[in-house]
Amino acid sequence: MPQPGLDILALGNAIVDVLSHTDERFLVDHALHKGTMALIDEARAESLYAAMGPAVIVSGGSAANTAVGAAALGARTGFVGKVRDDELGRLFSHDLNATGVAFATAPATSGPATARCFVLVTPDGERTMNTYLGACQDLNPSDIDEATVAAARIVYLEGYLWDPPAAKEAFRKAVGIAHGAGNRVALSLSDPFCVDRYRAEFRELVRDGSVDILFANIHELKSLYETADEDTALAALRQERLLGVVTRSSDGALVVSREGTEEVAAFPVDKVVDTTGAGDLFAAGFLAGLSRGLDARSCARLGGLAAAEVIGHLGARPQANLAELAVREGVLPG
Amino acid sequence: MPQPGLDILALGNAIVDVLSHTDERFLVDHALHKGTMALIDEARAESLYAAMGPAVIVSGGSAANTAVGAAALGARTGFVGKVRDDELGRLFSHDLNATGVAFATAPATSGPATARCFVLVTPDGERTMNTYLGACQDLNPSDIDEATVAAARIVYLEGYLWDPPAAKEAFRKAVGIAHGAGNRVALSLSDPFCVDRYRAEFRELVRDGSVDILFANIHELKSLYETADEDTALAALRQERLLGVVTRSSDGALVVSREGTEEVAAFPVDKVVDTTGAGDLFAAGFLAGLSRGLDARSCARLGGLAAAEVIGHLGARPQANLAELAVREGVLPG
Numbered sequence: 056m057p058q059p060g061l062d063i064l065a066l067g068n069a070i071v072d073v074l075s076h077t078d079e080r081f082l083v084d085h086a087l088h089k090g091t092m093a094l095i096d097e098a099r100a101e102s103l104y105a106a107m108g109p110a111v112i113v114s115g116g117s118a119a120n121t122a123v124g125a126a127a128l129g130a131r132t133g134f135v136g137k138v139r140d141d142e143l144g145r146l147f148s149h150d151l152n153a154t155g156v157a158f159a160t161a162p163a164t165s166g167p168a169t170a171r172c173f174v175l176v177t178p179d180g181e182r183t184m185n186t187y188l189g190a191c192q193d194l195n196p197s198d199i200d201e202a203t204v205a206a207a208r209i210v211y212l213e214g215y216l217w218d219p220p221a222a223k224e225a226f227r228k229a230v231g232i233a234h235g236a237g238n239r240v241a242l243s244l245s246d247p248f249c250v251d252r253y254r255a256e257f258r259e260l261v262r263d264g265s266v267d268i269l270f271a272n273i274h275e276l277k278s279l280y281e282t283a284d285e286d287t288a289l290a291a292l293r294q295e296r297l298l299g300v301v302t303r304s305s306d307g308a309l310v311v312s313r314e315g316t317e318e319v320a321a322f323p324v325d326k327v328v329d330t331t332g333a334g335d336l337f338a339a340g341f342l343a344g345l346s347r348g349l350d351a352r353s354c355a356r357l358g359g360l361a362a363a364e365v366i367g368h369l370g371a372r373p374q375a376n377l378a379e380l381a382v383r384e385g386v387l388p389g
Numbered sequence: 390m391p392q393p394g395l396d397i398l399a400l401g402n403a404i405v406d407v408l409s410h411t412d413e414r415f416l417v418d419h420a421l422h423k424g425t426m427a428l429i430d431e432a433r434a435e436s437l438y439a440a441m442g443p444a445v446i447v448s449g450g451s452a453a454n455t456a457v458g459a460a461a462l463g464a465r466t467g468f469v470g471k472v473r474d475d476e477l478g479r480l481f482s483h484d485l486n487a488t489g490v491a492f493a494t495a496p497a498t499s500g501p502a503t504a505r506c507f508v509l510v511t512p513d514g515e516r517t518m519n520t521y522l523g524a525c526q527d528l529n530p531s532d533i534d535e536a537t538v539a540a541a542r543i544v545y546l547e548g549y550l551w552d553p554p555a556a557k558e559a560f561r562k563a564v565g566i567a568h569g570a571g572n573r574v575a576l577s578l579s580d581p582f583c584v585d586r587y588r589a590e591f592r593e594l595v596r597d598g599s600v601d602i603l604f605a606n607i608h609e610l611k612s613l614y615e616t617a618d619e620d621t622a623l624a625a626l627r628q629e630r631l632l633g634v635v636t637r638s639s640d641g642a643l644v645v646s647r648e649g650t651e652e653v654a655a656f657p658v659d660k661v662v663d664t665t666g667a668g669d670l671f672a673a674g675f676l677a678g679l680s681r682g683l684d685a686r687s688c689a690r691l692g693g694l695a696a697a698e699v700i701g702h703l704g705a706r707p708q709a710n711l712a713e714l715a716v717r718e719g720v721l722p723g
Contacts, residue, residue, distance in 0.1 A: 075487075076708060109457070109484035109706055112446035123443070142476040150443035153409075368662075368702060372443055374410060 061157065062130040062346035064207035066199075066229055067118025068191040068215050068222070069136030069160075071143045074174040074182075074331065074369050075110040081175060082183055089177065092184040092246045094218060100187040103173050112143075113370035114150040115172055117245060118213040120332045120371045123154045124339025124361050127377040128387075130346040133157035133203065135225075137194040144169040144190070150372065159200075163193045180327035180366065188219055195221040196228045204229050205236035209268070209342060214245035214275075217253040230265050241268035243338055244275035251278055261295050268345075269295070270338045272302045289316070300355065302337050304330075308359065310351040319355035322363035322384075332371025336361040340377075353386070360386050395491065396464040396680035398541035400533075400563055401452025402525040402549050402556070403470030403494075404504040405477045408516075408665065408703050409444040411509045416517055421509065426518040426580045428552060429507075434521040437507050446477075447704030448484035449506055451579055452547040454666045454705045457488045458673025458695050461711040462721075464680040467491035467537065469559075471528040477503040478524070484706065493534075497527045514661035514700065522553055529555040530562045538563050539570035543602070543676060548579035551587040564599050575602035577672055578609035585612055595629050602679075603629070604672045606636045623650070634689065636671050638664075642693065644685040653689035656697035656718075666705025670695040674711075687720070694720050 082089050085103065095103065114123075119134055126132040134151055138144030140162040147169060151158040170189040174182050194216075204210060210233040216222040233240050242260065244250050250257055257279060260266050269292075273285055280291040292299045292311050299311035307321040340361035344354030364375050381387040416423055419437065429437065448457075453468055460466040468485055472478030474496040481503060485492040504523040508516050528550075538544060544567040550556040567574050576594060578584050584591055591613060594600050603626075607619055614625040626633045626645050633645035641655040674695035678688030698709050715721040 076710075104483065107487065109448065109487045110480075111704060111708075112480065114443065146444075146446065149438065153441065153443045369708065370445060374445075374703060376410075 060131060061133045061203070061207040063122065063125050063209045063211055063342050064133045064135065064204060065118040065122040065211040066135045066216060066226060067213040068116050068170060068188065068219070069119060069138045069147055070116035070170040070172045070186065070191070071147055072113050072115035072172045072174050072331065072371060073104065073110045074113060074176060074329065075108045077108060077175045077177060079177055081107070082177065087175065087183045087185065088248070089183050090181050091248045092186055092215070093248070095185045095187050097187060099185070100171065100173065103185055107173060107175065111369050112146070113372055114147045115332070115371045117215055117243060117335050118211060119151065120335035121211060121339045121342065122156045123151065123372055124336045124377065125343040125346070126155045127373055128340060128343035128357065128361065128381065129378055130343040133207065135160050135198060137163060137190050137198065138169045139163045139167065139190040141169050143171065160198050163190045166190060166193055174331050176329045176331070176369065180330050182329055182331040191222065192219040193221070194219060194225055196224045199225050199228045199232070201232055204232040205238070207233070207238060208346065209239045209241055211241045211243070211338070211342060213243050214249050214253070214257060217249065217256065239267040240265060241270065241342065242266045243334065244269070244271040244279060247274045247278040250275050254279065254281070261297065264296065266297055268298045268300065270300050270334070270341070272334055276301055298351070300341055302334055308337065308355045310355055317352055317355070319352055319359065322359040324363045324366060327366050329369045330366050332365045333362045335371060336365040336373065356386050357381060360384055394465060395467045395537070395541040397456065397459050397543050397545055397676050398467045398469065398538060399452040399456040399545040400469045400550060400560060401547040402450050402504060402522065402553070403453060403472045403481055404450040404506045404520065404525070405481055406447050406449035406506050406508050406665065406705060407438065407444045408447060408508040408510060408663065409442045411442060411511060413511055415441070415509060416511065421517045421519065422582070423511065423517050424515050425582045426520055426549070427582070429519045429521050431521060434505065434507065434519070437519055441507060441509065445703050446480070447706055448481045449666070449705050451549055451577060451669050452545060453485065454669035455545060455673045455676065456490045457485065457706055458670045458711060459677040459680070460489045461707055462674060462677035462691065462695065462715065463712055464677045467541065469494050469532060471497060471524050471532065472503045473497045473501065473524040475503050477505065494532050497524045500524060500527055508665050510663045510665070510703065514664050516663055516665040525556065526553040527555070528553060528559055530559045533559050533562045533566070535566055538566040539572070541567070541572060542680065543573045543575055545575045545577070545672070545676060547577050548583050548587070548591060551583065551590065573601040574599060575604065575676065576600045577668065578603070578605040578613060581608045581612040584609050588613065588615070595631065598630065600631055602632045602634065604634050604668070604675070606668055610635055632685070634675055636668055642671065642689045644689055651686055651689070653686055653693065656693040658697045658700060661700050663703045664700050666699045667696045669705055670699040670707065690720050691715060694718055
């Protein structure tokens, strides 16, 4: 069923997050690399879950979080991703539909269960993620509806899609359709380790014109250009023919293009409870801003506001009414 | 399998909460009575879920919340309640085990799914609950292990157990064993509407010596004694041969006995996000205090601290380390 006229169509892994507070010791004991995402198999998923503390379950998935945030800020948004027809899959679908995100990808009726990500949150608010991809591995090019993609002004893709093999083809198909229809493609680099796994392909996507807008945090950007130096990475980014949006946690964001670099301060946050989804919600605000025709600075401010809300509580989906919050904070007109 | 030597054995409905922020309008549109708990059937559960916003899933159940809070504060705690052997049932069990609550009730292998409670949280932080009892209806006297109950210093029961028919018999069996072994029985009145449904029986339990410690909020107490006047209700409570613990939200708690009434101030709270579990966690702190041999005032302060933590976030299970928090706030010695 085509979904015509979307502002943003997001493609990503359809994941339910299982979040738990933990201490640094737990990360060490289970050989987890703090602040990153690791892929795990079913056996590891079972043993990690058995070892971890009481959890909160919230729908997640990087691009899905972005879709929800953008929809909450008024953008007409859709999502493409694969769940199974199980309890967690229904939960994931409910949460998208309930936020007004159009989601029509057929669930898998056999094979692995809906994907889950075990998120360990340390006292500093940093999150360490362990993803069992499950049904996400079934996403394939036949899930890409040509009419829907062609009618979406921005197609947004997460780098994590490079992990399940067939999803990459779906990604490439969507890029082809979007550009064929004269629309823009945005990519999030997702995670420095993910960049490490697929650096050559990501570099090519960025170079060959597949990507018009690139979202990255500074760690991912340094990984992309294989440098430990921030300025070197930013200089390399400035040479690409795209709009670069670089987040740097509490140091705010940079909007980078051949024309120059714009610095936008982060939103003040009372207490960082859980950074899960910070980057996703930044992208959500930025893209929602673009769909409203705002300038880059205003888009980045809207991104900062959405990111600030999501790190104030457990889970990567907004709990406050983002649109009301944006008006109250003077980021959007009332 | 008996669990000897528990400080607290809690009996209650085993429920997973599905929590969502909503507005006042939603309550009106769906004929929900704000601040209370309503029982719903499966069809109503489906339609409410479809209508409600994106949700956060957290294990719940009144007495189970209390068990988790008490365990987090160092009490040796067990729980008796019925889930099904499904995804949500495993989640519920995991969260108890992960907090160190002994939970050995056999899950149902057929019949209705694990119970869920749809919790609508309005902007004032008040919660309105809609419970589909599911597998809880299978709890029965054979689930009560005599040795475990006899060895528990306090058996804690939720009034909600009067809703599933066979659970009431399990409740009575546990009371008989506890008193036969010379241990104490505590009861929470749960909800003013629940009191309304079973007033005569609850009055009898309170009068006939079945209950040694009674937890109630002021609304439940007024419902129990069928009076709109707080002082009348408290005077009636003072006549019972038990220890009464009455919570009054931000006005703090009263510890009431024939010897007199002690007033204990509420803990300061920055922002009330979601009151779900406030009463449960108050009882948790109070009972954990009793198990440490603290006096009534100190028990009530520990209860207030645990309640204050849980209303600062979505869901009725503590997210902070309650034991550390109690030391930091000077409520427990370091």
